[in-house]
Amino acid sequence: MFDALFAIIGLLALLVGLITLLALLAxxxxxxxxxxxxxxxxSYPSRFASQAGILSAWVGTTLVMLVTAAxxxxxxxxxxxxxxxxxxRNWLTALIEINIANLAGVPSIVYGLMALGLFxxxxxxxxxxxxxxxxxxxxxxxxxxxxxxxxxxxxPGSIREAAYALGATxxxxxxxxVLPYSTGGILTGVIIxxxxxxxxxxxxxTIGALTFIAFLPGAPxxxxxxxxxxxxxxxPFTVMPIQMFNWVSRPQxxxxxxxxxxxxxxxxxxxxxxxxAIYIRYRFRKRIKW
Amino acid sequence: xxxxxxxxxxxxARAAQELLSRRALRRLTERAIEALLFLSALSSVGIxxxxxGILLYESxxxxxxxxxxxxxxxxxxxxLFANPHYGIMPLVTGTAVTSVVALLVAIPLGTIIAxxxxxxxxxxxxxxxxxxxxxxxxxxxxxxxxxxxxFVTPLLQKVLPNLSGFNMLSAGIVIGIMIVPYVSSLxxxxxxxxxxxxxxxxxxxxATRLQxxxxxxxxxxxxxxxxxxVLGFSRAVGETMVVAIAAGQQPNLTLNPAEPAATIxxxxxxxxxxxxxxxxxxxxxxxxxxxxxxxxxxAFNIAGYLLRKxxxxxx
Numbered sequence: 096m097f098d099a100l101f102a103i104i105g106l107l108a109l110l111v112g113l114i115t116l117l118a119l120l121a122x123x124x125x126x127x128x129x130x131x132x133x134x135x136x137x138s139y140p141s142r143f144a145s146q147a148g149i150l151s152a153w154v155g156t157t158l159v160m161l162v163t164a165a166x167x168x169x170x171x172x173x174x175x176x177x178x179x180x181x182x183x184r185n186w187l188t189a190l191i192e193i194n195i196a197n198l199a200g201v202p203s204i205v206y207g208l209m210a211l212g213l214f215x216x217x218x219x220x221x222x223x224x225x226x227x228x229x230x231x232x233x234x235x236x237x238x239x240x241x242x243x244x245x246x247x248x249x250x251p252g253s254i255r256e257a258a259y260a261l262g263a264t265x266x267x268x269x270x271x272x273v274l275p276y277s278t279g280g281i282l283t284g285v286i287i288x289x290x291x292x293x294x295x296x297x298x299x300x301t302i303g304a305l306t307f308i309a310f311l312p313g314a315p316x317x318x319x320x321x322x323x324x325x326x327x328x329x330x331p332f333t334v335m336p337i338q339m340f341n342w343v344s345r346p347q348x349x350x351x352x353x354x355x356x357x358x359x360x361x362x363x364x365x366x367x368x369x370x371x372a373i374y375i376r377y378r379f380r381k382r383i384k385w
Numbered sequence: 386x387x388x389x390x391x392x393x394x395x396x397x398a399r400a401a402q403e404l405l406s407r408r409a410l411r412r413l414t415e416r417a418i419e420a421l422l423f424l425s426a427l428s429s430v431g432i433x434x435x436x437x438g439i440l441l442y443e444s445x446x447x448x449x450x451x452x453x454x455x456x457x458x459x460x461x462x463x464x465l466f467a468n469p470h471y472g473i474m475p476l477v478t479g480t481a482v483t484s485v486v487a488l489l490v491a492i493p494l495g496t497i498i499a500x501x502x503x504x505x506x507x508x509x510x511x512x513x514x515x516x517x518x519x520x521x522x523x524x525x526x527x528x529x530x531x532x533x534x535x536f537v538t539p540l541l542q543k544v545l546p547n548l549s550g551f552n553m554l555s556a557g558i559v560i561g562i563m564i565v566p567y568v569s570s571l572x573x574x575x576x577x578x579x580x581x582x583x584x585x586x587x588x589x590x591x592a593t594r595l596q597x598x599x600x601x602x603x604x605x606x607x608x609x610x611x612x613x614x615v616l617g618f619s620r621a622v623g624e625t626m627v628v629a630i631a632a633g634q635q636p637n638l639t640l641n642p643a644e645p646a647a648t649i650x651x652x653x654x655x656x657x658x659x660x661x662x663x664x665x666x667x668x669x670x671x672x673x674x675x676x677x678x679x680x681x682x683x684a685f686n687i688a689g690y691l692l693r694k695x696x697x698x699x700x
Contacts, residue, residue, distance in 0.1 A: 101595045105501025108494050112518050115562050119524065119532050126535075173425035181419055182426070194430050200616065200682065202623020204650050205436060207657075208675040212439035216663055233432050240429065264411060266418045287523075294525025297625035297650065301657045301671075336527040336626075343531050343630050351535060358528045369523055373516060 123362060127355030135356060139309040140338065144349030149357055151308040152338035155224070156293060158312060158327060159334055162228020163292050167235050168285055172274075174236075175243025175281075180269055199237040206234045207301025215302055222303035224312060225328040230298050235288035242284020246277035279379025283372045290368035294361065296336035307341070308333040335361050440679060443672035450666055456673070462636040462652070464670045465659075471670070473677055475636035479553065479646035480681070483628055484621040486557025486642050487564060491617050494561070495568025496603075496610070502569070503576040504598045515570070522566040530630030533559040538631065551633030551645035559631070560624050568617045575609020576602050608693040615689030619682045625650035649674045649681075 138148025182188040210230035220226045250273050258268040274281075312330035335357060342354035448456070451471040459472025498518070502511050537555040542548045548555075579602050587597040603610065633645030634655050647655065653671045661668045 098594045101598075102501070102505050105497055105505055108497040109501065109514060109518070111494060112498070112521055112562065112565050113514075116517070116521055116524070118536065119528065122532065122536050123528070170425050170428060173422045174429060177419075177422035177426040181422055191426050191430055194433050197686075198429060198432060200619045200686065201436065202619070202625070202650070202678060202682065204623065204625045204653055205440070205675050205679060208653070208672055209432075209436045209439045211657075212443055212672065213435055236429060236432070264415050266415055290523060294523075294527065296525070296527045297629075297654060300654050303657060303660075336525050339531070340527050340626065340630065343527070343534065351531075354531055358525075358531055361525050361528060365523055365525060366520070369520065 120362065123355050123358045125355075126352055127357070127359040130352050130356035131359065140307055140333075140341070144347065144353055147342075147350075147353055149335065149338055149360065151311060152333050152335045152357070153360070154311055155308070155332040156334045158224050159227045159231065159299075159332065160289060160293060162225055162328070163231040163235065164285070164289060166229060166232035167239050167288065170232070171236050171239025171285075171288075172243050172281060175240045175247060176269055176274070178240070179244045179247040180265070180273065195237050195240055199241075203234055203295055204297040204301055206230055207298030209233075210298065210302045221329060222305070222331060223329045224332045226302055227299050227304060227332060227334070230302060231292040231295055234295065234298060235292050238288040238291065239281075239285055242288070243277070243281050246280025246284070247273055249280065250276045279375055279382075282379075283376045286368050286372040286375070290365050290372070293364055293368070294336055296334075296340055299334060299337060300340070304337050305331055305333055335364075436679075440672055440676045443669050444676045447666065447669035447673045450669075451673075460638050464667050465656075469666075473649075473674065475638040476647060476649045476652055476674060477677065477681075478638055478640060479628075479632070479636065479648040480622055480650070480678075482640055482642050482646065483553045483557040483560060483624075483632060483648055484618060486554060487560035487621040487624075488614070488618060490558055490561025491564045491568050491621075492614060495565045495613070495617070496572055498565065498569040499572035499576060499610075499613075500598050500603070503573045504594060504602060518569065519566050521563060524563070526563070526624065526626040527630070529559050529563055530556075530627045533627055533631035545643065548643055549633075549645055551631060552643055553628075553632045553646055554642040556628045556630075556632040557621075557642060560621050560627050563624070563627070564617045564620045567620055568613045571613035571616060572606070572610045575606035575613065578609065579605045608697045611692045611696065612689055615685055615692075618685050622681055622685075623650065623678065625654060629654040649678045 134146075135148045136153065137150055138146060139150055140152075141147040178188065178191065182191075207230060210226060210233075214220045214226045214229060215222060220229075254272050254276065255268055258272050263271070308331065312327035312332065339354050339357040339361060342350045342357065345351075456471055456473055458474075459470050460474055461470035461472050462475045463470045502515070506514070533555045534551075537559055538548070538550060538552065541552075541555055583601060583605060584597060587601040592601070628648045629651040632648065632651060634647050634651060635645060636652065637644060637646035639646060653674055656667060656671050
């Protein structure tokens with residue numbers, strides 16, 4: 096009797112979560128779908144809601160994510176490999192491990208404050224794409240490290256022993272055997288981490304991202320020598336969630352429609368990345384059988 | 386014969402030497418790589434040092450201008466006004482009220498979902514539902530802010546007609562739903578970790594599923610469940626965009642969730658949006674606010690640690 100009742104309560108509790116998710120998506124779609132057009136993706140923000148678009152926002156998001164991935168992935172994977180394959184059992188390793196667990200609980204806005212004090216003013220990187228990318232990289236570093244460690248841990252010890260038996264060094268074993276086998280898990284973790292970084296707003300507002308940007312950063316490719324340019328790294332920027340925040344905080348309803356459309360794009364990006372992560376996990380799990 | 390022998394020996398010596406130097410080189414690369422990996426791992430400690438260092442450094446200059454007593458006891462936070470008051474209390478109550486509302490939503494929902502998934506649902510249901518539920522925590526917080534301001538608040542206003550457009554109630558509810566996956570998945574893990582024989586023992590005594598769940602599993606897994614709650618609280622306290630959008634920007638010393646009030650995080654966002662000169666007292670005030678935030682989460686984490694230690698069951 097009570098058992099059946101609780102089963103129903105449990106289902107209801109689950110439904111609250113799922114219905115919220117559905118209501119959120121439906122509301123965004125209802126309000127924002129009408130604003131989604133080619134013009135919306137290729138226009139700068141504007142005083143006139145009907146002419147405003149997300150060009151500078153999605154370009155900014157893409158560039159910031161490039162910096163974030165280029166920093167967090169090598170650093171996080173290297174740290175994960177060290178902790179799992181190399182680290183001796185001593186107080187220093189214990190300190191690093193406790194530290195990583197604690198970093199995961201630090202509010203994201205605090206990373207923004209740190210970046211404001213350190214990157215913007217001490218290192219004089221300014222309120223630029225590189226500052227934003229580094230900030231988000233530090234924010235997702237614990238996620239990448241944890242994903243790497245879990246993935247590496249699931250590689251059986253016999254693989255390592257076989258490599259050592261053939262005379263491989265530790266690094267050769269890691270590079271040629273352990274890492275290739277754990278690529279799937281690491282990739283999944285990295286994508287999940289990046290999908291979190293894409294939606295992060297608070298730390299970027301804290302470092303002083305602008306909300307109104309009507310130009311694009313310098314192109315990374317040039318026609319004259321040396322053909323690549325890193326000027327864009329120091330450019331001011333805005334990103335998708337900040338653009339959306341800017342539109343939500345205006346009183347006019349037309350801007351709220353823009354916010355809903357931007358939210359829809361943001362949700363599509365997040366869901367696509369999560370879907371990709373689930374797919375990759377599934378593919379790799381199927382391919383590797385110990 | 387002698388000659389060739391001699392050459393052969395020389396070759397062997399040279400080959401041995403080459404092998405030796407190659408081995409030395411190899412050992413050197415191994416060492417270098419290990420050092421590089423170690424530095425990467427150590428960089429995470431650098432982040433903590435950077436966070437604590439910057440917060441303390443900037444707050445220190447702030448507290449040279451503002452006494453700690455005023456900071457903790459003044460009931461007004463009007464840093465940006467002509468006649469500034471520096472009392473953090475209104476921001477702390479704003480943070481506390483939204484977080485408590487959030488926990489009032491997340492703890493019952495999360496715990497019930499965890500019990501349901503761990504003790505009732507069969508494997509297929511669980512595998513299907515969990516990823517969908519986890520999407521809740523993948524939604525960008527700014528989208529949740531939009532939802533709180535333009536969907537939940539109008540909905541609540543139908544029930545409570547006097548509710549203002551910005552209020553802590555809807556922000557808190559939305560944060561609560563947002564952190565349900567954190568609470569439920571950690572609690573479920575803790576319940577799953579309770580050994581099967583304990584569960585079977587309970588069934589053997591004639592207990593029903595619900596009795597087993599509530600009187601055996603939950604108490605046995607309580608230390609894990611408590612850490613799930615603490616994590617949920619840390620998330621709620623640190624949540625920024627939902628409150629910045631939906632709870633209002635005015636510091637307001639009140640415990641009434643129906644009123645608008647700024648939280649610590651919303652204040653930091655508000656100041657950052659304006660263009661404050663580096664080194665001004667308002668600039669430093671956001672670091673003092675951030676330090677307060679860190680202390681709040683730290684206090685709760687320590688409380689959670691003590692709770693875990695007190696209730697830990699060892700099998």
